[in-house]
Amino acid sequence: MINALQLENFGPTHSLQWTGLSHINLIIGGNGAGKTFLLKSMYSAIRTLEIYRRGQEQRNAAEILADKLYWTFQQDKIGDLVSKGASTLSCKLTVDQRDFSYSFGKETTKSIGTIENHVAPRSANSVFLPPKEVLSLQHIIVKSREQDQAFGFDDTYYDLAKALSYPPLQGKNYKEFAASRTKLEDILDGKIEFDAASQSWKFKNKRNQKFQIGATAEGIKKIAILDTLLGNRHLSPDSVVFIDEPESALHPIAIEQLLEIISLLAATGIQFFIASHSYFVIKKLYLIAQQKQLSVPVLSSVEDSWQQADLLDGMPENPIIRASIDLYRKEVELSLG
């Protein structure tokens, strides 16, 4: 699991040291605060570590990382990731208590000069679940990357589209995931299946009625993606799952249920990083932290800087939380004058 993150001059983040990470970690802040950037910085690093030396992969870590950063952030050159006004960026990730670090300058196009890796090869797969669903766009995403080599869908979408294409494996799945999958399928009231004949995803409810995936609610597609990745064993207890805005397209009740499942999966070993600007998400994770006495580190964007807290210690001071109290105040003012 990722134990700590240190960034210097990485995009909108000038300086950050986030330590003491847990199995569920939360990043909160308004639009443009840099939440997605942070998630992607961790995703590109952990995926580099996972691809490095896997199978017949011949590229060295620097080559894999440069490629990952280029296709994940889709800047003209990776040097554009260096914060404005700074000359170099650096990133250090501590994984399984060992360090992986790199740095490069603003003129860097492909070659990452400084990279140091002490992390043992990883057999797990980490995934990034973006705010938009990918099931109905899966072919388009893969084509745009593999045939057209075009910017548009970044690596978070492309990797996920590929991961979903692996068929479900027969035989026993990780027994730790069984309870979570049952709950996921309860929320879905069915499951999604890849229809080989039409080469498309279909949703099949518990009454065996089939629907085209395009006609299925966004929230169902989102939850179905997680179920599929557990079912085809792409995810394992050592995976890291990055979820950008889990609240998008989900009803508050479904958000609560999804986070409940995430807490079950976290107990099996999977590590989650969740970026959100939803009061529901923060509140539910706060309740999970309290009920399970679980550390949920939270990184909170306040006036261009990142503040650290832990939901185990209480709800953090943040504009999103303040907004709920402000609404209450306005209501009292409206009523009592």
Next chain:
Amino acid sequence: MITIEESGMNFGPFSVADCLELEKCQTYNLIKTGVKMAEFAVIKQQGGLPVIWIVEAKSSAPQPGNLQHFSLYIDEIRQKLTNALQLLFAGKLNRHPDWNANLPANFRGLTFQEDFKLILVIRGHLEEWLPPVQDELKLALLATVKTMGLKPNAVVVINDQEATKQRLITQVA
């Protein structure tokens, strides 16, 4: 002037003509068995018009996470505020023979087409804990608000700090 000490807070001072101590009124004393009642009703001026505030005071509230205690707590407040509102209307309609005997002067002039507010004051409750209590109480009183034709924002939950700002209390005892 009248001051009411409840749940560690000193409510008032209110003009005697504007404040009806529901729990101490003669009519309530005759019917009180099995009938829970809010502390008092007071006539306040909002936008130049009289508005009747029915007030219940509490020295604490359970956390919403403690579902059983919280539900019982909300239901008790609901009963007290609803009963107070119904008693005021029944009194106005002369359904209680002794109602007018000790009624504060300014209550006699009300038409009962005025606005009513159902207010819970919780002493020492942090501001960030108030929104869920207000939301829950609003839900519990929804039928009362609808059937009695009150405004949607009639139900309010505040702490002693806000109550001081609203000139409901002068000090925490």
